[in-house]
Amino acid sequence: xxxxxxxxxxxxxxxxxxxxxxxxxxxxxxxxxxxxxxxxxxxxxxxxxxxxxxxxxxxxxxxxxxxxxxxxxxxxxxxxxxxxxxxxxxxxxxxxxxxxxxxxxxxxxxxxxxxxxxxxxxxxxxxxxxxxxxxxxxxxxxxxxxxxxxxxxxxxxxxxxxxxxxxxxxxxxxxxxxxxxxxxxxxxxxx
Amino acid sequence: xxxxxxxxxxxxxxxxxxxxxxxxxxxxxxxxxxxxxxxxxxxxxxxxxxxxxxxxxxxxxxxxxxxxxxxxxxxxxxxxxxxxxxxxxxxxxxxxxxxxxxxxxxxxxxxxxxxxxxxxxxxxxx
Numbered sequence: 418x419x420x421x422x423x424x425x426x427x428x429x430x431x432x433x434x435x436x437x438x439x440x441x442x443x444x445x446x447x448x449x450x451x452x453x454x455x456x457x458x459x460x461x462x463x464x465x466x467x468x469x470x471x472x473x474x475x476x477x478x479x480x481x482x483x484x485x486x487x488x489x490x491x492x493x494x495x496x497x498x499x500x501x502x503x504x505x506x507x508x509x510x511x512x513x514x515x516x517x518x519x520x521x522x523x524x525x526x527x528x529x530x531x532x533x534x535x536x537x538x539x540x541x542x543x544x545x546x547x548x549x550x551x552x553x554x555x556x557x558x559x560x561x562x563x564x565x566x567x568x569x570x571x572x573x574x575x576x577x578x579x580x581x582x583x584x585x586x587x588x589x590x591x592x593x594x595x596x597x598x599x600x601x602x603x604x605x606x607x608x
Numbered sequence: 609x610x611x612x613x614x615x616x617x618x619x620x621x622x623x624x625x626x627x628x629x630x631x632x633x634x635x636x637x638x639x640x641x642x643x644x645x646x647x648x649x650x651x652x653x654x655x656x657x658x659x660x661x662x663x664x665x666x667x668x669x670x671x672x673x674x675x676x677x678x679x680x681x682x683x684x685x686x687x688x689x690x691x692x693x694x695x696x697x698x699x700x701x702x703x704x705x706x707x708x709x710x711x712x713x714x715x716x717x718x719x720x721x722x723x724x725x726x727x728x729x730x731x732x733x734x
Contacts, residue, residue: 458641566616
């Protein structure tokens with residue numbers, strides 16, 4: 418088969434396998450759905466344009482590095498933007514951030530047909546609490562935790578993606594896990 | 609699996625479960641992002657393949673000219689070195705004839721010296 422086509426199929430499979438997790442990671446960092454989607458799209462484009470010729474086993478680490486850099490770029494852009502927005506804040510309404518919790522429940526209910534409504538609500542609430550606690554983690558701890566345990570990169574790959582030592586990765590992961598455990602326990606949640 | 613990894617794994621299982629129920633609008637947008645990324649890869653690869661093909665065609669169409677230029681260059685350089693060797697050899701012969709001769713130094717100022725030297729060099733070489 419044509420190597421270009423082969424590589425395209427591989428890349429498509431890879432992107433399909435990581436897109437949801439990448440979106441979640443971006444959401445934890447930027448806390449805005451549209452910005453998170455833009456970040457994921459930018460990261461995918463960069464991987465595709467610049468690194469698609471690299472061996473496929475390097476893609477997860479490269480994608481993570483690109484994703485984290487894109488998130489940081491997004492923060493820089495939003496800082497500049499917020500400077501201008503603050504000048505005109507009196508003209509903006511505060512209603513944009515309002516979301517209806519029922520939207521979330523209706524979305525999840527489609528995929529959990531076997532569970533009772535009570536269980537579905539509990540599950541959604543649990544997920545909400547976990548996500549909120551992950552959002553509260555310091556950025557580097559969150560990055561390390563998600564790369565190691567959600568993306569399942571090994572310590573070396575995580576260190577390469579984060580641009581730090583393997584020892585730092587272990588420390589970040591350990592602290593993140595400890596913080597999450599304490600926070601969930603304080604809320605009476607046992608996993 | 610140690611306690612830390614086990615706990616982290618449980619948290620990630622919850623996150624994964626949440627991801628399977630993402631808003632369809634988000635999934636559509638992610639699909640679109642993936643398609644855009646793949647089209648960017650295709651354009652990039654095709655560009656590269658196109659450049660290689662064009663370069664190959666140009667090189668082949670000018671192959672004859674390139675070969676001729678190459679042969680001419682090799683010939684010119686060869687001739688230059690061969691002439692250089694010949695001249696050096698001649699000078700060596702003249703120098704050795706001068707050094708082995710018993711003539712006084714004033715003889716070298718003689719205008720007919722070159723005329724005398726040539727036959728003597730010929731004789732010594734025989």
